[in-house]
Amino acid sequence: MLEVEVVNRSGAEADVDAVVALAREVLAAEGIEDGELGITFVDTDEIRALKQRHLGVDEPTDALAFPIDGRDELPAGLPRQLGDVVICPQVVGAAWRGPLVHAVLHLAGYDHGAGMEARERAYVE
Numbered sequence: 001m002l003e004v005e006v007v008n009r010s011g012a013e014a015d016v017d018a019v020v021a022l023a024r025e026v027l028a029a030e031g032i033e034d035g036e037l038g039i040t041f042v043d044t045d046e047i048r049a050l051k052q053r054h055l056g057v058d059e060p061t062d063a064l065a066f067p068i069d070g071r072d073e074l075p076a077g078l079p080r081q082l083g084d085v086v087i088c089p090q091v092v093g094a095a096w097r098g099p100l101v102h103a104v105l106h107l108a109g110y111d112h113g114a115g116m117e118a119r120e121r122a123y124v125e
Contacts, residue, residue: 002027003036003079010041012089014096022097023085023104026123030108035069035080037107039087047088062092063099065106082107098124 004020019039027033042050048060055064067083074080085103092099101123102116110116 002033004039005036006039006041008041009046010043010089012041012043014041014087014089019087019096019100022100022123026101026104027082027108029123030105030119032080032082032108035082037082037104038084040084041087041089044088044090047086047091050086060088060091062096063087063103065103067107067109 002024004023006016006020008014008016023037023039027037044060047064048058050064051061052058064086065083066086068081085100085107087096087100089096098120101120105116105119110119
C-alpha cells in the first residue's frame with residue numbers, strides 16, 4: 001500500500017484528495033504501489049528558499065522533488081521511501097497536475113528527457 005502524508009503550510013486551499021489520487025495513479029502506472037510519499041504545499045517564499053538551497057537558483061518554482069529510494073533494490077521488508085514532493089499553489093494555480101506529475105516521475109527515477117516528457121503527456125493530456 002502506498003502511504004501518502006500531506007502537509008499544507010502554504011496558506012492556500014489545495015484539493016488534497018485529487019492530488020493524492022493523481023500521485024497514486026502515476027506511481028501505480030509506473031509499477032510502484034507500495035511505499036511512502038510525502039506531499040507538502042508551501043508558499044512562494046518557502047519554495048524559493050528550497051530552490052535556492054538545493055538547486056542554487058533564487059526564484060520561486062511550481063514544484064520540487066526530493067527523491068530517496070526511487071527504484072533502488074531494497075532489503076526484504078524495508079518500506080520504499082519514495083521521497084517528497086513540494087508544491088507551491090501560489091505558483092501552479094489551477095494548473096497543478098503537470099508539475100505534480102513531473103515531480104512524482106522524478107521520485108520514480110526519471111530524469112529530464114524524452115522518456116520523462118512522454119510519461120508526463122500520458123498523465124496530463
